[in-house]
Amino acid sequence: MIDLYTWTTPNGRKVSIMLEELGVDYAVHAIDIGAGDQQSPEFLALSPNNKIPAIVDNDSGTVLMESGAILLYLADKYGQFMPTERKSYWRAMEWLMWQMGGVGPFLGQVHHFVHFNPGKAPYAEERFTAEAHRLYGVLNTRLAGRDYIVDQYSIADIATWPWISRFEWQQIDLQQYPNVRDWYLRIAERPAVERGYQVPKKVSDVPMP
Ligand SMILES: N[C@@H](CCC(=O)N[C@@H](CS)C(=O)NCC(=O)O)C(=O)O
Structure with a gap:
């Protein structure tokens, strides 16, 4: 199971779209950046740059911030949406x-x-x-x-x-x-x-x- 920490923004939607495309199970945690949720110590522990999105992959114990890194990680893990040639x-x-x-x-x-x-x-x-x-x-x-x-x-x-x-x-x-x-x-x-x-x-x- 993957935990996704996100909000209704382009960087957040990249990852929810990828997870939906992959059809994998994930739990969504809303981080309301207008309300300052991204500044909480709990979120900072996952995302040291205080920005969404972030994921926790509970299968591998991987915690990641930065949407580009997360997309690459998911493409690699599931072998989809990144050309192999x-x-x-x-x-x-x-x-x-x-x-x-x-x-x-x-x-x-x-x-x-x-x-x-x-x-x-x-x-x-x-x-x-x-x-x-x-x-x-x-x-x-x-x-x-x-x-x-x-x-x-x-x-x-x-x-x-x-x-x-x-x-x-x-x-x-x-x-x-x-x-x-x-x-x-x-x-x-x-x-x-x-x-x-x-x-x-x-x-x-x-x-x-
Ligand atoms: N390079 C980062 C940028 C992330 C980013 O800018 N996130 C914005 C929302 S789209 C955010 O969390 N803003 C809250 C803030 O700046 O306090 C990524 O692609 O993940």
């Missing part, structure tokens, strides 16, 4: 790192400055909005002629999709990025994605462009 494996790793180092941090800043605090820091709004468009452009180019980021559906897609699901907060018109839009809708149709999106609780339907 060497070239594709590293291509998927490359795009997973692109998500972790680019999409997550920069789109997160768009949420902060553009969605939650508009008008307070025009330079930051302009800078992070421009970076968001650049990242959407990169993904749009990568997805030209491809159904998924690397070969088959993989953790590169699972890591990236929940961030794109916040396109409204980012004030992005997905029609401007048709390959991203088609990929987004393809993944949104998966029942495991629909279920994973609603963990630890439903706040809305999956956004549709």
